[in-house]
Amino acid sequence: MEIKTIFDNVTINKELRKGWGLSFLVGKKTLFDTGENGFWLLENMRNLNVDADRIEAVVISHDHWDHTGGLWEILKNRKGLKVYACPNFSSEFKKKVKELNGELVESDRVKKIAENIYTTGEIAGEYKGKYIPEQALVVKTDKGLSVITGCSHPGIVKMVKKVKEDFGYEKIYLVFGGFHLIDKYEPEIRSVAEELKEMGVEKAGPAHCSGYDAKQIFKELYGNAFVPIKAGVKFEI
DSSP states (O other): OEEEEEEOSSBSSTTSOOOSSOEEEETTTEEEOOOSOHHHHHHHHHHTTOOGGGOOEEEOSSSOHHHHTTHHHHHHHSTTOEEEEOTTSOHHHHHHHHHTTOEEEEOSSOEEEETTEEEOOOEEEEETTEEEEEOOEEEEETTEEEEEESOOTTOHHHHHHHHHHHTTSOOEEEEEEEOOOTTSOHHHHHHHHHHHHHTTOOEEEEEGGGOHHHHHHHHHHHGGGBOOOOBTOEEEO
16 A cells, blocks of 8 residues: 655655645545645645545544644535544534534544554543543555554554554554654663564654654664655555
8 A cells, every 4th residue: 555745844855845743645545644734735735646635534643733734724625524533632623623514533442444544543642741632543454554653642652552452463564653752862762663673563664753863763773674754755555
């Protein structure tokens, strides 16, 4: 299955917009997160030959502006589009989706979105001392499971462990997206990377809030199995 990186804070060329947050197109019809700005997101889609009209579902990892920012422009053009959210997202988020005629789908556990594509359902996290609900996307292919994360506020290790438990301890082929290690020191980042390797995660692609240091450490530990994530990058899983 093809993954296209629609939005990130780094790009492969100057034609693509960059900013805070991220967005991935999974296959042709599932969008995971929407970056900080809807106009930039749609511009990147056009430049990457992505047909926004083919998208059937948008999965939002968590209710922060840099992951929901592009959603509203998409909904203005796509009435009835399914939006997958966690039950404990804010009432403001849910109200806005409904006002723009989106079909809100809430899930507290694993839910199938499309063939071989699943949401983990709500996973408990913490941000600035407060509870934050977050979900990841899981894609099944003959290579194993791939886990796509927005910010990993619950902890990237915790989220991958939950995926292994919920999906019968299948092989984890690739974990990519935001790992939220940008404010962590080198020993803790290295410990996270090493634990993922010990859990059998074959490839890793830290992006967005993972931070520069995390990218360097994961690249060092994973070598050729490191997956660089930038807006415009596409790859098969």
